[in-house]
Amino acid sequence: MTNETNYDTIFGKIAVEQGLCTDQELQRSLGEMESRLKFNPVILKDLMVELGYITETQAERLKTNIKMSKVAAHQIPGYKILGKLGAGAMAIVYKAKQLSLNRTVAIKVLPKRFSENPEYVERFYKEGQAAGKLNHNNIVQAFDVGEAGGYHYFVMEYVQGKTLYDDLSTGTIFTEKNALDIIIQVAHALAHAHNCGIIHRDVKPKNIMINTEGVVKLADMGLARETSDIKAAQTEAGRAYGTPYYIAPEQIRGQIDIDGRADIYSLGATFFHMVTGQVPFMADDPSNVMRKHLNEELTPPDHINTELSAGTSEIIEVMMAKRKEDRYENIEELLTDLQAVRDGQPPFRAHKRFDVAALEKLEDGQAIEEQENEQPYKNETIIHYRIAILILSAVLVAFFLVIVLLIFSS
């Protein structure tokens, strides 16, 4: 359940997200904090420094950033900050009251460095306006964008509930039926966005929320990314931006013509995680995860979870094809298969894609080559045999004629 979070939780979360310490180090610190609670209470920041997990300078810088973001949040006109909801690698999200309408909202306050980049600020407003035009029950509604105290912020619908990541991080493996139900709702959200010309570019469990009524809400729709995906992932070795478990190969390559099929790949990777309990490509550092997205063959999800239907497994494989041409062409095509499998039918589109992919493989390579190599050899041999038979027959006829001539002449 998403609740207002206290200072220590935010501090720990950002420290991990920004790669200052590992999750295990955070967990150890929290355990130690708990054991000292009665006789020698200590705050997380000081304890992590004491245990040597972060340096004094890192701790102070992080503390200042959190404080400044809070100060800025309190300066946003028209809203009263009620508490913190969470933090990601880049931002802190607050729960607030929009005074004019007396409604609860969520406000995402971006780090100051974003505001110092005019190119980013321009995209922030442009994409914010585009997101504001979207209206769908499965999309976290964008309300407002602005700047206060040197910080840019994004006001959106408040979702009371949890993120998909909250479940996955505890090792939950979703039943096929539950997973399909959630993925179909996200697919509806994406269909609406794509039809309005917006590509999400960051579909992942942390951006999929489920409210207390079970309605799925896709978050961060249209929120401008800092730089190109690859730059963000590579310059910071991926750590400050979360490990790229769900990113599409073409985004890793830094291609600029990203289309809806990148979202289909990321949704496929999320789907994979939900039904197998593991991310599709695991490695000890972000660049190796990315390398696997580019080159390593996907283990079919029904090889990991043998209870999974072949249909769902096939859909995920098509969603996660390395070449976007081999994926579903658009979300509508994907939705047709998802709904078919949910209703106990086979995924016809995936079958067709598998057939096309197999044909293309044949055109490109091996299987046909083998046949072609075999065939000319056989043809040549047959021709040689035929010529030999012809010559032999001619010799026999000539021999026969000579004998006949000899008989008649004698």
Ligand SMILES: Nc1ncnc2c1ncn2[C@@H]1O[C@H](COP(=O)(O)OP(=O)(O)OP(=O)(O)O)[C@@H](O)[C@H]1O
């Ligand atoms: N609209 C919202 N309503 C309620 N809680 C929200 C909302 N948006 C975000 N949150 C909470 O705030 C947290 C931080 O969100 P944020 O988008 O900054 O980072 P993230 O998506 O978790 O990770 P990353 O920084 O890797 O993108 C989320 O995990 C969620 O718990």
Ligand SMILES: [Mg+2]
């Ligand atoms: Mg998010």
